[in-house]
Amino acid sequence: AQGELTPTFYDQTCPNVTDIIRGILLNAAIIDPRITASLVRLHFHDCFVQGCDASILLDDPDTTEKTALPNNNSVRGFEVIDQMKTALENVCARTVSCADIVAIAAEESVVLAGGPSWEVPLGRLDSRSANRSLATTALPGFNETLDEIKHKFAAVGLDTSVDVVALSGAHTFGRAQCFTFEHRLYNFTGIGDQDPDLNETLAARLREICPSPTAGLSNLTNLDQTTPDAFDNVYFKNLQIEEGLLRTDQILFSTHGADTVEIVNDFSRSQTAFFEAFVESMIRMGNIRPPVDAVGEVRLDCRVVNANNSTASGTEDAHLVSST
Numbered sequence: 001a002q003g004e005l006t007p008t009f010y011d012q013t014c015p016n017v018t019d020i021i022r023g024i025l026l027n028a029a030i031i032d033p034r035i036t037a038s039l040v041r042l043h044f045h046d047c048f049v050q051g052c053d054a055s056i057l058l059d060d061p062d063t064t065e066k067t068a069l070p071n072n073n074s075v076r077g078f079e080v081i082d083q084m085k086t087a088l089e090n091v092c093a094r095t096v097s098c099a100d101i102v103a104i105a106a107e108e109s110v111v112l113a114g115g116p117s118w119e120v121p122l123g124r125l126d127s128r129s130a131n132r133s134l135a136t137t138a139l140p141g142f143n144e145t146l147d148e149i150k151h152k153f154a155a156v157g158l159d160t161s162v163d164v165v166a167l168s169g170a171h172t173f174g175r176a177q178c179f180t181f182e183h184r185l186y187n188f189t190g191i192g193d194q195d196p197d198l199n200e201t202l203a204a205r206l207r208e209i210c211p212s213p214t215a216g217l218s219n220l221t222n223l224d225q226t227t228p229d230a231f232d233n234v235y236f237k238n239l240q241i242e243e244g245l246l247r248t249d250q251i252l253f254s255t256h257g258a259d260t261v262e263i264v265n266d267f268s269r270s271q272t273a274f275f276e277a278f279v280e281s282m283i284r285m286g287n288i289r290p291p292v293d294a295v296g297e298v299r300l301d302c303r304v305v306n307a308n309n310s311t312a313s314g315t316e317d318a319h320l321v322s323s324t
């Protein structure tokens with residue numbers, strides 16, 4: 001059995017870990033306000049693929065997850081994670097795992113954007129490998145049905161209703177490229193039509209940003225068209241007026257009889273209810289563990305596995321035991 005993560009994991013070995021990460025994040029967000037959203041997504045795309053083990057950060061060209069379809073030219077924030085790692089190596093060398101840096105960066109990003117804060121359970125180890133094919137299949141896609149998305153959440157041990165809706169609420173900030181939603185604008189069922197569950201006024205605006213099914217496919221627009229950079233519950237209000245940007249957003253509300261509909265209504269009514277559920281779901285997602293027999297380490301460079309056993313390494317249990 002694996003050991004438990006705990007918010008006090010670095011209390012003795014690196015007590016300022018969160019302050020250091022926050023400092024780098026604040027500077028990065030001045031230049032790039034989108035970085036908060038990107039770092040939350042990075043944690044999600046790490047955790048769904050062999051657990052929260054920083055596998056997504058590895059650069060090895062043969063196995064890297066960065067070029068898997070859901071990540072390629074899309075997932076971002078790697079340079080900022082590198083900066084955080086460098087700063088941490090300077091004050092508490094060989095101590096803080098890259099997977100924990102990503103988890104803390106996600107929480108601090110939510111806070112910086114106006115969302116809730118929480119104590120992040122810590123003590124993850126970094127993987128010795130990445131898995132591109134798993135990244136391709138385990139991560140949900142923008143054209144999947146609600147059932148398919150529920151299956152992918154269930155596959156990593158998450159709940160198929162509250163976790164799906166609460167975590168989708170992360171689309172309250174950040175951007176998406178035209179290729180992820182243009183199918184809703186031009187040829188939804190193959191007869192040159194548009195998605196019936198997409199607000200007409202929004203569709204017209206989106207056709208200006210995404211001029212055709214073949215041009216401008218990497219153009220960006222806001223996932224939350226109303227409060228694009230604020231972490232709030234407006235995302236759920238948008239769904240109620242058919243202003244969800246991605247098909248996978250809108251189906252949470254527009255799928256007749258789905259158990260997600262009332263949850264969307266709850267979160268739309270109460271930002272507090274959303275924030276409380278989001279925190280619980282983020283902790284659950286952050287607790288998706290690597291396979292019990294996986295060997296881990298504290299990477300010195302988040303992009304490459306250590307050359308030898310130069311830091312704490314071993315099973316997850318060993319990491320947790322060695323700290324006490």
Ligand code: HEM
Pocket residue numbers: 034037038039040041044073074075076140141142143149164167168170171173174175176177178180223246248
């Ligand atoms: C439920 C299934 C989900 C699907 C199908 C999905 C899909 C997508 C897509 C297609 C994009 C735009 C990517 C691009 O255009 O480059 C995106 C962006 C984003 N996603 Fe999701 N997502 C899902 C769930 C989540 C979850 C669980 C989180 C976090 C808890 C999340 C956080 C984000 C954020 C913050 C962005 C904006 C990133 C940025 O601006 O850099 N998503 N998502």
Ligand SMILES: [Ca+2]
Pocket residue numbers: 045046047048049050051052053054055056
């Ligand atoms: Ca991973």
Ligand SMILES: [Ca+2]
Pocket residue numbers: 172173224226227228229230231232233234235
């Ligand atoms: Ca928002």
